[in-house]
Amino acid sequence: MSTPQFFKRSILATLVSLACMSAPSQAQTATSNQLVLESSTMDLKADPCTQFFEYANGLWLKNNPIPADRSRYSAYDEVTERNMIALKKIAETAAAGHDQHRAAQLVGAFYASGMNEAQIEKEGVRPLDPTLAKINAIHDKQQLISMIAALHKQGVNPLFGFTIDQDAKNANRYIPQLMQGGLGLPDRDYYLKTDAKTKEIRAKYLSYMTQMFGFLGDTSEVAAKNAADVLALETRLAKVSLTKVELRDPQASYHLSDLAGLQKLTKSTPWATYFSGVGLTQPGQINIAHPKFFAEADRLLDRVPLDQWKTYLRWELLNTRASALSSALVNAHFDFYGKTLAGTKELQPRWKRVLASIDAQAGEAMGELYVAQFFGPEAKAGVQEMVMNIKAAMRDSISKLEWMSDVTKQQSYKKLDTVMVKIGYPDVWRDYSGLQIDKGSYADNIARASEFEFKRVLAKLGKPIDRNEWGMTPQTVNAYYNPTMNEMVFPAGILQPPLYHVNADPAANYGNTGATIGHELTHGFDDEGRQFDAQGNLKSWWTPQDEKKFLLRAKAIERQFDEFNPIDQLHINGKLTAGENIADLGGLKIALQALRQSLKAKPQAAEIDGLTPDQRFFVANAQSFRSLIRDEMLRMKLATDPHAPDKYRVIAPLANMPEFAEAFQCKGDRSPLRQGAKRVNIW
Numbered sequence: 001m002s003t004p005q006f007f008k009r010s011i012l013a014t015l016v017s018l019a020c021m022s023a024p025s026q027a028q029t030a031t032s033n034q035l036v037l038e039s040s041t042m043d044l045k046a047d048p049c050t051q052f053f054e055y056a057n058g059l060w061l062k063n064n065p066i067p068a069d070r071s072r073y074s075a076y077d078e079v080t081e082r083n084m085i086a087l088k089k090i091a092e093t094a095a096a097g098h099d100q101h102r103a104a105q106l107v108g109a110f111y112a113s114g115m116n117e118a119q120i121e122k123e124g125v126r127p128l129d130p131t132l133a134k135i136n137a138i139h140d141k142q143q144l145i146s147m148i149a150a151l152h153k154q155g156v157n158p159l160f161g162f163t164i165d166q167d168a169k170n171a172n173r174y175i176p177q178l179m180q181g182g183l184g185l186p187d188r189d190y191y192l193k194t195d196a197k198t199k200e201i202r203a204k205y206l207s208y209m210t211q212m213f214g215f216l217g218d219t220s221e222v223a224a225k226n227a228a229d230v231l232a233l234e235t236r237l238a239k240v241s242l243t244k245v246e247l248r249d250p251q252a253s254y255h256l257s258d259l260a261g262l263q264k265l266t267k268s269t270p271w272a273t274y275f276s277g278v279g280l281t282q283p284g285q286i287n288i289a290h291p292k293f294f295a296e297a298d299r300l301l302d303r304v305p306l307d308q309w310k311t312y313l314r315w316e317l318l319n320t321r322a323s324a325l326s327s328a329l330v331n332a333h334f335d336f337y338g339k340t341l342a343g344t345k346e347l348q349p350r351w352k353r354v355l356a357s358i359d360a361q362a363g364e365a366m367g368e369l370y371v372a373q374f375f376g377p378e379a380k381a382g383v384q385e386m387v388m389n390i391k392a393a394m395r396d397s398i399s400k401l402e403w404m405s406d407v408t409k410q411q412s413y414k415k416l417d418t419v420m421v422k423i424g425y426p427d428v429w430r431d432y433s434g435l436q437i438d439k440g441s442y443a444d445n446i447a448r449a450s451e452f453e454f455k456r457v458l459a460k461l462g463k464p465i466d467r468n469e470w471g472m473t474p475q476t477v478n479a480y481y482n483p484t485m486n487e488m489v490f491p492a493g494i495l496q497p498p499l500y501h502v503n504a505d506p507a508a509n510y511g512n513t514g515a516t517i518g519h520e521l522t523h524g525f526d527d528e529g530r531q532f533d534a535q536g537n538l539k540s541w542w543t544p545q546d547e548k549k550f551l552l553r554a555k556a557i558e559r560q561f562d563e564f565n566p567i568d569q570l571h572i573n574g575k576l577t578a579g580e581n582i583a584d585l586g587g588l589k590i591a592l593q594a595l596r597q598s599l600k601a602k603p604q605a606a607e608i609d610g611l612t613p614d615q616r617f618f619v620a621n622a623q624s625f626r627s628l629i630r631d632e633m634l635r636m637k638l639a640t641d642p643h644a645p646d647k648y649r650v651i652a653p654l655a656n657m658p659e660f661a662e663a664f665q666c667k668g669d670r671s672p673l674r675q676g677a678k679r680v681n682i683w
C-alpha cells in the first residue's frame with residue numbers, strides 16, 4: 001500500500017532520510033544553558049558574508065567524511081547513527097526476552113528473525129515460493145487482477161498504488177485512492193531521458209533484473225528477455241505518469257469518481273475483482289488520482305501478453321522482498337539501488353538494515369520502547385513553547401504583509417489558529433495485537449506485517465478521521481506538515497542534540513528546531529499548502545488579486561533556485577523545490593522574529609563565543625543543514641527530491657533577508673543580499 005497522506009510535506013526527503021532511528025537522553029547530556037551551536041565545527045577564516053555555509057560548518061565538513069555505508073552524511077544522519085546504537089540495545093534486550101512488554105516481544109522476535117543470518121541464507125528465495133506458484137498459475141485477466149490485489153495486500157505494489165486516505169475536497173471522510181505507480185526506477189524521467197548517465201543507469205537496471213531472474217532459476221537468455229520485457233512495460237507506464245512537478249499540483253491528482261465511472265474509463269480492467277480481492281465490497285466514491293495513467297494501464301492489460309504480466313509480477317515480488325532474502329539477492333539489490341543510484345560504497349551492517357525494516361513495518365512498537373527511554377516531558381514543553389511563539393510571530397508577520405488584502409489575511413489567521421501540533425509521540429499507541437511476528441522466517445514476518453498494515457489502513461474507510469494517527473514513527477529524524485489534516489508533526493527523533501536541546505541557548509534552538517517549526521508551519525502557506533483551507537479541504541480561500549500576487553512571488557523564488565548548478569550541467573529545479581524553498585525562507589524569518597520576541601521576555605547573554613543572538617541564530621540554522629553528499633545521490637536528489645541540496649537551503653534564504661546582512665555587517669560587494677525585484681519576500 002502506498003504511503004498515506006500523499007500531499008504530506010517533510011523537512012527532509014523521506015527518500016534519503018532514514019527510514020529509521022534516533023536519539024540519546026535529553027537528561028544525560030543536559031547542562032545549564034548548553035550551547036547547541038558548535039563553535040568548534042566552524043571555519044572562522046571563511047567570510048560569513050560570502051561563504052556562510054563554510055563559515056558555519058567548515059571544520060565539520062573537513063572532519064566528517066561520508067561513512068562508507070551512507071550516500072550522504074548530515075546533522076540528521078549524525079543523530080540517526082548515534083541513536084541506532086541505542087535502538088540496537090533496545091532490540092537486543094527485547095530479543096533476549098528480558099522484557100515482557102507486548103511491544104518488546106514483537107520487536108524482539110522481529111529482530112531475532114532478521115539477525116538469524118544462517119536461517120536466511122538457508123532459505124534463499126524459498127519464502128517467495130508460495131506466491132510465485134500462485135503467479136505461475138494465472139490463466140486469465142481475472143486471475144491477474146486478483147493477484148495484483150493479493151500482492152498489494154502484502155505490500156508489493158505492481159502496476160499502480162492503492163490506499164485509503166482523506167478526500168482532498170472533503171477532508172472529513174476517507175475514500176479509496178488509486179494512484180500511478182508500478183515503476184522500479186526512482187522516477188519516470190529515468191525511463192525517458194536520453195543523456196549518457198541515464199542510459200547507463202537503464203543498462204545497469206537491465207543487468208540487475210537479469211541477474212535477479214537468474215536467482216529464480218531462469219536461464220541467462222530467458223532472464224535477459226524477461227528483464228527487457230519488464231523495462232518495456234515500465235517504460236509505457238512511465239510515459240503516462242505525471243512528472244514530479246505535475247504531482248505538486250493537488251488539483252492534478254484529484255478526480256472524484258466511483259466504481260461505475262472507473263469502469264467506464266478503464267473498460268478492460270475487472271475492478272470488482274480487484275476490490276473484492278483487497279477486501280472492499282463497497283468502495284463508494286473513489287479518487288482516480290491519475291486518469292490518464294489508468295487509461296493506459298487498461299490498454300496494456302488488454303494488449304500485453306499474459307506471460308509478460310506474470311514476469312512483471314514476479315519481478316515486483318522479487319525486487320520488493322530482495323533485501324529480506326539471502327545475501328546473493330541482498331547484494332545484487334544493493335549494487336543497483338545503493339551503489340549505482342546513490343553512490344553508497346558499502347552495504348549497511350545487518351543490524352542496521354533489520355532495525356530499518358522493523359521501523360518501516362512495525363515502527364510504533366519500536367517507538368513505544370524508544371520514547372520510554374529517550375523523550376521526556378520537559379522536551380515536549382520546551383518545543384510547545386517554541387511552537388506557540390512561532391505561531392504568534394507568523395500571525396504578526398501576516399498582519400504586516402503589504403501585498404495581502406484584509407479579506408485573505410482573516411482567512412490566513414483562521415488557518416493558522418486551527419493548525420494542530422503533534423510533538424514527540426502519539427497519544428495512543430498503535431495496536432499491533434493480531435499481528436503475528438515470530439522468531440522464524442524474517443521474510444514471512446515482513447509479509448505478515450505488510451498485510452497487517454494494509455488491513456489497518458483499509459479499515460479506515462467509513463470511520464471518522466483518526467486525528468491521532470502519525471505518518472512518521474517517533475524515532476524518525478524528520479518532521480512533516482499534512483495539509484489535509486492541517487497539522488504539523490515533530491517526532492521525538494528530531495528533537496535531539498545537536499538539532500534540539502531543552503537547555504540550549506535559545507538563539508541556537510530557534511535557529512535550528514525553531515526554523516524547522518517555522519518551515520512546517522509555512523508549508524500550510526506554500527504554493528501547494530495554501531490551496532487547502534483551515535479544515536484541510538482543497539478549496540481556494542484567496543481573493544484572485546492576492547493569489548496573483550502570491551504566484552508572482554513564488555515565481556521569483558523559482559527563478560532564484562533555477563540559477564543554482566550543483567553538479568555537471570544539472571540545475572536545481574525551481575518548480576519542483578518551490579514549496580520547500582518557500583517554507584525554508586518563511587520558516588527562517590518567522591523563527592528569527594519569534595526568537596527576538598522571546599528574548600524580550602527572557603533576556604540572555606548578549607554575546608556567547610563573540611556572537612550576538614542573531615548571529616548565533618543564523619549559524620545554528622546553517623549547522624542544522626551541514627551535510628556532505630555523494631555525486632550519484634546528488635544527481636538523484638536533483639531529479640526527484642522536492643528539497644534543494646542542503647547548502648542552497650542555507651545560502652538562498654539568507655540572500656533574501658536583510659536581517660542576515662545586518663547581523664554580520666555585510667556591505668557593498670560582500671553583501672549577499674539580492675536587490676530590488678529579485679529579493680523574495682513572501683511570508
Ligand SMILES: [Zn+2]
Nearest residue numbers: 009010011580
Ligand atoms: Zn518541508
